[in-house]
Amino acid sequence: MFSKACEYGIKAVLYIATQSLRDVRVKMGDIVENIGSPEAFTGKILSFLTKNGIVDSYTGPNGGFEMKREKLHVISIADIVKAIDGDSFFNGCVLGLASCDEEHPCPMHHAVVNIRLNMRATLRETTVYELATGLKNKESMLIR
Numbered sequence: 001m002f003s004k005a006c007e008y009g010i011k012a013v014l015y016i017a018t019q020s021l022r023d024v025r026v027k028m029g030d031i032v033e034n035i036g037s038p039e040a041f042t043g044k045i046l047s048f049l050t051k052n053g054i055v056d057s058y059t060g061p062n063g064g065f066e067m068k069r070e071k072l073h074v075i076s077i078a079d080i081v082k083a084i085d086g087d088s089f090f091n092g093c094v095l096g097l098a099s100c101d102e103e104h105p106c107p108m109h110h111a112v113v114n115i116r117l118n119m120r121a122t123l124r125e126t127t128v129y130e131l132a133t134g135l136k137n138k139e140s141m142l143i144r
Contacts, residue, residue: 002081002089009045009084010077011035016055016065017072017132025064045084052083072132078123090120 002010015034019026028046032039046065050057054075055065067075081089093100093109094116100106 003085005041005045006081006084006089008035008037008042009049010080011037012042012045013049013054013067013075013080013128014131017067017128020067020069020072021132025058025062025066027064031065048084049080052079054080054083067128072129073127075128076124077126077128077131078120080128081123090116 012031012035015031016026019030028039028043031037031046032042035042037045046055046057049055050065054071055067057063057065078090093106094112095106095108097106100109102109
């Protein structure tokens with residue numbers, strides 16, 4: 001459903017968030033190991049997430065990635081998707097056509113309009129904190 005980069009980005013943010021709830025700053029290697037992603041690809045994704053203010057990055061011997069607690073309550077899954085994939089998930093053609101809108105719809109346009117609106121609302125309303133605490137309390141899992 002999401003691009004591979006977006007999937008890894010969401011997993012990385014949730015892993016960082018669960019560790020941040022324990023006041024632990026995580027290294028790149030820990031993230032890669034815990035979400036099962038390639039290191040170079042993860043580095044690129046974390047760069048997008050840092051530039052977009054989703055995660056905080058620190059250098060040096062005590063460096064790594066973390067999220068401030070107040071951010072956990074305001075960053076939504078939609079924010080992560082937008083930081084990595086832009087608006088295409090929310091606005092692009094479901095079939096990947098160059099032009100598709102109400103005036104010139106693709107064959108699937110009208111069938112997915114309400115689904116897309118519901119998905120956008122759900123992703124906007126779901127915070128990193130909600131998902132991270134579900135993981136922390138073992139109500140959900142991160143790795144397949």
